[in-house]
Amino acid sequence: MRNLRTFFASTCAAALLALPMWAGAEAPMQKVQSPGWYRMMVGNIEVTALSDGTVELPMEKLLKGIKIEQIRALLARSYRRPPVETSVNAFLVNTGSRLILIDAGAAGLFGPTLGNLMTNLKLAGYTPEQVDEVWITHMHPDHVGGLVIGGKRAYPNAIVRADANEASYWLSAERLGNAKADDKAFFEGAIASIKPYIEAGKFVPFEGEKELMPGIKAMPAPGHTTGHTIYSIENDGYKLVVWGDLVHAAAVQFPLPAVTIDFDSDPRRAASERQTLMTDAANRGYFVALTHVQFPGLGQVKPGKDGQGFEWVPANYYAIP
Numbered sequence: 001m002r003n004l005r006t007f008f009a010s011t012c013a014a015a016l017l018a019l020p021m022w023a024g025a026e027a028p029m030q031k032v033q034s035p036g037w038y039r040m041m042v043g044n045i046e047v048t049a050l051s052d053g054t055v056e057l058p059m060e061k062l063l064k065g066i067k068i069e070q071i072r073a074l075l076a077r078s079y080r081r082p083p084v085e086t087s088v089n090a091f092l093v094n095t096g097s098r099l100i101l102i103d104a105g106a107a108g109l110f111g112p113t114l115g116n117l118m119t120n121l122k123l124a125g126y127t128p129e130q131v132d133e134v135w136i137t138h139m140h141p142d143h144v145g146g147l148v149i150g151g152k153r154a155y156p157n158a159i160v161r162a163d164a165n166e167a168s169y170w171l172s173a174e175r176l177g178n179a180k181a182d183d184k185a186f187f188e189g190a191i192a193s194i195k196p197y198i199e200a201g202k203f204v205p206f207e208g209e210k211e212l213m214p215g216i217k218a219m220p221a222p223g224h225t226t227g228h229t230i231y232s233i234e235n236d237g238y239k240l241v242v243w244g245d246l247v248h249a250a251a252v253q254f255p256l257p258a259v260t261i262d263f264d265s266d267p268r269r270a271a272s273e274r275q276t277l278m279t280d281a282a283n284r285g286y287f288v289a290l291t292h293v294q295f296p297g298l299g300q301v302k303p304g305k306d307g308q309g310f311e312w313v314p315a316n317y318y319a320i321p
Helices: 002-018 068-077 117-123 141-147 164-170 173-178 181-199 267-284
Strands: 037-042 045-057 084-094 099-102 133-135 159-161 210-213 216-220 229-235 238-244 287-290 298-303 310-314
Touching (some): 037 117, 037 229, 037 238, 045 117, 045 141, 045 229, 141 181, 173 181, 267 298
Parallel strands (some): 099 133, 133 159, 238 287
Antiparallel strands (some): 037 045, 045 084, 084 099, 210 216, 216 229, 229 238, 287 298, 298 310
16 A cells, blocks of 8 residues: 555656646637526516627716716716616517517617627527517617618518607608707617518507517506607516616616616606606516616616615526526
8 A cells, every 4th residue: 555655646746747837828818708698587488688788888977867976976886987888688588489579789870899689699599580579668779770680670570569659759751850960860770770670561569558468568668768668578476577778877776766867858757757667666576677787687676775766686597497
């Protein structure tokens, strides 16, 4: 046994002496993130969050109804500072018989750091041809740009649905002609993104609150835009509501729901909707999904400390068998 130990020790020493003197080989930094999708179940319905990327937003300039010092202080509490790297998320809903994409990302309409949704949809195990319907929360560029690729339908078999008021506003040639220079790109992006579906007979707007599929309904939540819509998914006792652009700066707008953003068409209405929906989510405990909360944008809402405002609770990581 002693000879065996001596042999083992001498062999290990020789092997160590033969190793290179450096700790490890140099390797270039990869500088990419993966994956860009996250999956959870809502009862028997599968919901997959898809990342379109992130974009830096100058929240000090965009947020309204609050002093710059307050913005900085609230961001600092979450270890963030302006400009805020802001997620753009979309949500893929598989009912087992239908595949629905809620919002389509920006593609090339909102800068070079976005446009990853299609890639992440494929990485999540799906193809654009499998998507049956695309439901739009509203027609801002970061929600509709990904509907087209090279002027053609990115989802060739899908019907696109949105609120009729939203469609009549953003698809109006008259409003485009009368729009301020800074706003024209929003109208042009919406028209270019929806037009191929209109021409194919695949754009089907709806009006007001409407059940689009069993257990899934569209509900008006105007303020951010005239026809801003949220989508409620309920199945087997579980619930998730896709809130769209109800929140842009989580660190600020959860504790202070009255704070609005420059993108809101009707700030007072937007703040009122946010207060109402946050109160309901906090009281009832269901999940919500948000476009601009850090990916995957899924979580729950609870009352803030001392009954002031609200707190965001990101979803736990769930293994799906």
